[in-house]
Amino acid sequence: GNSVTQMEGPVTLSEEAFLTINCTYTATGYPSLFWYVQYPGEGLQLLLKATKADDKGSNKGFEATYRKETTSFHLEKGSVQVSDSAVYFCALTLNRDDKIIFGKGTRLHILP
Amino acid sequence: DTAVSQTPKYLVTQMGNDKSIKCEQNLGHDTMYWYKQDSKKFLKIMFSYNNKELIINETVPNRFSPKSPDKAHLNLHINSLELGDSAVYFCASSQRAEAFFGQGTRLTVV
Numbered sequence: 001g002n003s004v005t006q007m008e009g010p011v012t013l014s015e016e017a018f019l020t021i022n023c024t025y026t027a028t029g030y031p032s033l034f035w036y037v038q039y040p041g042e043g044l045q046l047l048l049k050a051t052k053a054d055d056k057g058s059n060k061g062f063e064a065t066y067r068k069e070t071t072s073f074h075l076e077k078g079s080v081q082v083s084d085s086a087v088y089f090c091a092l093t094l095n096r097d098d099k100i101i102f103g104k105g106t107r108l109h110i111l112p
Numbered sequence: 113d114t115a116v117s118q119t120p121k122y123l124v125t126q127m128g129n130d131k132s133i134k135c136e137q138n139l140g141h142d143t144m145y146w147y148k149q150d151s152k153k154f155l156k157i158m159f160s161y162n163n164k165e166l167i168i169n170e171t172v173p174n175r176f177s178p179k180s181p182d183k184a185h186l187n188l189h190i191n192s193l194e195l196g197d198s199a200v201y202f203c204a205s206s207q208r209a210e211a212f213f214g215q216g217t218r219l220t221v222v
Contacts (some may be wrong), residue, residue, distance in 0.1 A: 021164055032209050038153075043116075043202055043213035087153050093209040097222050099145070100204075100211050105153045 005089045006103035013080055014111050021075040021106050023064075025079035030088045031068050031079040033057075033073040034100070038087045046074075047088070083112045115139050118203045125193055126222055133188045133217045135203030143167075145211070146187040147202040153170035157201070161186050193221045215222060 006023040013019060025031060027044040030050045037046040048057030055066035062077045073090060118135040125131050137144060145168075146158040159178045160168035166178070174200060175191045197222045203214040 007128065034210070036211075043215045044155075044204075044211070046210055046214065049210065089155065095209075099157050100209070101157075103154045105155070107153065 002031070002094060002101055003090065004103035005100055006088075006106055007108040009105070010086075010109055012109045012111065013029075015082055016079045017110075019077040019080045019108070020073070021088055021090075021108070023073045023075065023103060025071050025073065025090075025092050027071075027094060029090060029094050031094050033064070034077050034091040034093075035062070035073070036089040036091060037100070038089065038105070040086070044089060058091060073081055080108075080110050082110045082112050084090050084108060092100055115212050116203055116205055116214040118201075118217055120217060121215060122218050122220075124220045124222060127193055127195060129193050130189070130191045131193060131219070132190070133201055133203075133219075135186050135188070135214060137184055137203075137205040139205055139207065139212060140184075140200070141205035141207045141212075142183060143206045144180070145183070145204045145206070146186065146188050147204065149200040151199070159186075159188075166218060188191075190219075193219075195221050197221050 003026045034049045035047040037047045038044045050057040050066035056065045056072040087105045093100045114136045142163045145160045161184045164180045177189045179187045200216045204211045
């Protein structure tokens with residue numbers, strides 16, 4: 001079946017540290033890949049996406065590259081801020097209007 | 113101009129009651145969803161509608177019944193509420209696989 005696996009949290013870093021949150025997927029076709037972010041008390045919002053192999057999604061200093069050979073879509077940021085503290089979800093979808101399959105989420109906590 | 117809005121934001125009710133959560137989107141999307149988020153933040157899809165038709169119905173107790181009067185609305189009705197139904201319920205809509213989420217409804221069953 002189709003699934004998303006992401007690293008367990010919580011991840012705690014100091015401000016300005018380098019961030020990597022790992023995400024790998026299993027899919028029967030060619031998925032589109034996403035990272036969503038959920039700030040405390042809010043709904044999820046799209047952070048970035050990539051729709052084909054080798055595409056790089058980027059937003060707000062975050063980046064992720066669609067790696068078909070390793071079935072991965074790791075999220076990175078060079079220098080995190082306290083305001084990046086949130087829960088991050090890796091997700092995939094196979095068809096335009098098919099269900100979006102989410103990973104279990106990784107809670108990120110940034111210390112000042 | 114909230115893209116996906118759901119009401120109420122908080123809902124506290126007793127076991128055995130029946131309650132509804134409403135969701136509306138003004139994005140013109142054809143597909144809408146209900147997700148349940150548990151205390152560990154795990155998101156589980158419950159239902160998906162495309163243009164008012166049910167297309168995904170995951171393993172959810174039949175006490176949960178979605179209703180889509182038109183493609184901009186997807187309401188969730190829950191009968192005979194149980195303690196285990198306590199969670200945050202998110203409505204979402206999507207177009208071209210990008211989802212937009214509501215703020216969530218925190219349901220607490222006491």
